[in-house]
Amino acid sequence: MRKSYYQKMAVLGLLLLILLGFQKYTEKSDEPFPKVTFISESLPIESLSEFDPNDLDENQWQKLGFSQKQTATILKYKQIVGGKFISKEQFKKCYAISEDKFNQLETFILLPETNAEAKGNSGFKTFEKKSLNITRKFNPDRFSQNDWENMGFSEKQAAAILKYKNYLGGSFVSKEKFKECFIINEENYAKLEPYLILPEKTPPNFNAYAGKSILIKHKTPQSSFDPNTLDVNGWINLGFSEKQANVIVNYRDRNLKGSFKTLDDIKNCFVISAEKFEELKPFIKFNTATMAKSSDERKPEFKQEKTDFSKVDMNSITFKQLLEFGLDEKSAGSMIGFRKKLGGFMTKEQILETYNIDKELVQKLLSTAPLDNSKVERHTLVDAPEEWLKNHPYFKYSADKIIFYRISNPDDKKIWKLLKTKPEYEARMKLYLK
Structure with missing residues (x-):
């Protein structure tokens, strides 16, 4: 009887342990699955340049705005698909890359659009990784495209480095800022760092992201200049941002048929503030020869027109009118293309969501021009074609x-x-x- 009693107690104890274990399992199964979130911070478009996603390491992905977990997922996904992304279509399928983030990066990715295109394009260019050739200390602010290429960077990488420098306002500022250039990985930075002639730390008052996406340096001309011979870089050297410089050149070449004729022509360009105009005025020297050459030899793509933009509907504004307002062809084309895909804009906020546009300039246009959405096609979910x-x-x-x-x-x-x-x-x- 005593033996039977102990056997029953052992069975009851075992059942009790099983019940307790099952209870813990069910309680754990009720716990919510951790929510996957994507960081909202995006690298500003102005600082991006073309890149091959197969060349980026963990640090470079994080510089593009991805979290540490997202970066690990992307690199793991690359290994799953064979160790190399072959197309944008394949890259987009990685669940760590949100639709919005892919749309931001898409135009900069150096990959074929689809898998089929990649397989049929055996000549698709990939970038070889070269070792850097560094022989002496140098100031990276003074390096040209050719200098970076001679050091061992590819043509695209060199262009990206220079674009990043312009994004910072024309100077790398410090070793800290130089290191943040997403095209320069940890390995290459370690090789470059001992040779960089730059301050170690960034000045406390430096903020390239305050208000505008590009830091504008106020530079006073050192000598007189002819505004009709300046290209985009020439205007940048006078203290304008890259966007402002493009607007000035477009305004001169399209609206003014190739040349400024008077000081008022320059003053009337809206990206040149009254203070900046007064600063430049003593150094502006018109050359009649270049004025004549500009007006006679440069065939304007569009005639100068005076459009009252307060009466132009943003759902009917033309490519030509956008150029007249000062947008470049890329911005104007993106806006018209996005509007066509949508079938028309419903709100002005949508217009500002358009990729590859000059948001500062478009915001000025939106403050003037109206938006009529009454003719935009609408449906219900049930009857939509x-x-x-x-x-x-x-x-x-x-x-x-x-x-x-x-x-x-x-x-x-x-x-x-x-x-x-x-x-x-x-x-x-x-x-x-x-």
Whole structure:
């Protein structure tokens, strides 16, 4: 009897342990799965340049705005697909790269668009990693494109380094800032650091991100200059940002048929402030020979016109009118292209979301020009044409689900519940719904 008693107690103890273990398991299963979030900080467009994602190390991915976890996921995904990204299509499928982040980087990625294109393009260029040739100490602010290439950087990498320098305002400022250039990895920085003639630390009052994306240095001309012979770099050397310099050159070559004729012509360019004009005025010297050459030999692409932009609807403004206002061809083309894909803008905020535009200049245009969205095509989720859903930038990623759900749930409210889209995506989509 005593033996039977102990056996029963042992069985009961075992059952009790099993029950306790199951309880802990069920409690743990109720814990929410950790939410995957993407950092909101984005590298400013002005500081980006073309790059091959196969060349970037962990530190460089983080400089592009990815978190440490996202970077680890990207590098692991690269190994899963064979150790090398072959196309933008393949790169985009990495779940650590959000749609917004991919859209920001897409135009700078040096890869074919699709897998099929990559496989059919055996001549697709890849960049060889070269060892750096450093023989003496140097000031990187004085290095040209050719100097960086002679040191061992590729043509694209050298251009990216110079673009980053312009982004900082024309100087690397310090070793700290130089190290932040995303195209320079840890290994190369370690080789370069002993030879850099730069301060170790960044000055406390330096802030390249305050208010504007480019630090503008106020430079006073050292000698007289002819405004009709200056290119973009010439205006940058006078203290203007790269964007402002492009606007000035476009204004001169398009609106003024190739040359400034009077001081008022320069003063009327809106990116030149009254203070800056007074600073430049004593040094401006017109040369009649260059004025004649500019007006006779340069065939203006567009005639000078005087458009009243307060009466021009942003949903009907033309490419030509955008150039007249001062936008470059890239900005104007991006805005017109995005508007065409959307079928028209519903809000002015959408216009500022357009990639590759001069936001400062466009903001000035939006403060003047009206927006009429009354003629923009709208539908319900139930009756929206399939082609419209699949081609609209805001709906195309949910188009198949919408088409499937509305077969058995012909009600917009029920479809929204089934879609379970992010609030910000739902808000954008509802702009185009009745």
